[in-house]
Amino acid sequence: QHGRKSHHHYTEYTNEFRADILARHKLLQGLNCAIDEQQLVLALQPKVRLSDESVVGFEALLRWKLPSGEVVSPGAFIPIAEMSGLINKVDNHVFHLTLAALEQLEQQQIHVPVSFNVTVSDLENDSFVDEILQFALSASPLAKLLEIEITESQAMEDYQRIKPILKQLMSCGVGVNIDDFGTGYSSLKHIAELGATHLKIDQTFVAAMMQNEAGNDVVDIIIRLGHRFNFTVVAEGVETIAQRERLQQLGCQVGQGYLFAKPMELPQLLAWLTDKNLISLKS
């Protein structure tokens, strides 16, 4: 009786497991086609100076638009792409979409940096890094406007291998954002010597900041740490005026979040910039 029951559970588990593998496989196939069929588009989210909400940059965030019109968010496919290696193809595509976005912004006289997200395996791919370096060292007026974002946990996981690559990118003028900071396990030694350009406070800390003294103090300490080591500190997920004011009190200069703007595709972004009087769209 007992043995039969566990056998039954085992079968159920296997079927579920198989269904899961199939679902992932389908998703990866779909994603692969999505690149070729131009279903991958960028949404750009402004980063603003907290004191006056002036735009200091944009982050490129990937969106997968299915032919049905449904939009798949990166949380649903990036982790699976990361496990398969397809992420490198995806991120290479995102790099080119980012360059195109930089050009389109430049045509509207918007001359600010745009960051795109990379995974650690992208940085271990020499030809991809070379492509980025080539652009950064080119004569293009946009060459100095490219930034990357890498999560703290990924940058620190294989720090000794990643450090020289990040240093090389920075020495060629590519800004480096340490993303989701506070959720990984950085050693202070690494943070001190890395000298990356931007530190992005993870949005969970921004949310916890208003909840109690400890939450406040964590953000306070991250901001001090960042400034002490010459990072520009960027707060992610700023949703309320109270958060914005607290961040300013704590000395944080740049924010990103729904309070200022959601990630927008280029046409919508250009309309938003027009509203802000940053560009005048000619009809």
Ligand code: C2E
């Ligand atoms: P991330 O780089 O930390 O990006 C910030 C995420 O927070 C974005 O979600 C953004 O839409 C969201 N966000 C911005 N402001 C607010 C706010 O005020 N409140 C809340 N609740 N959320 C806010 P998104 O676009 O879904 O991206 C999720 C993650 O997927 C990104 O986190 C990034 O790690 C990854 N990702 C996105 N695009 C790419 C890509 O092209 N390549 C790679 N490798 N990863 C990507």
Ligand code: MG
């Ligand atoms: Mg990011």
Ligand code: MG
């Ligand atoms: Mg982040």
Ligand code: MG
């Ligand atoms: Mg994140």
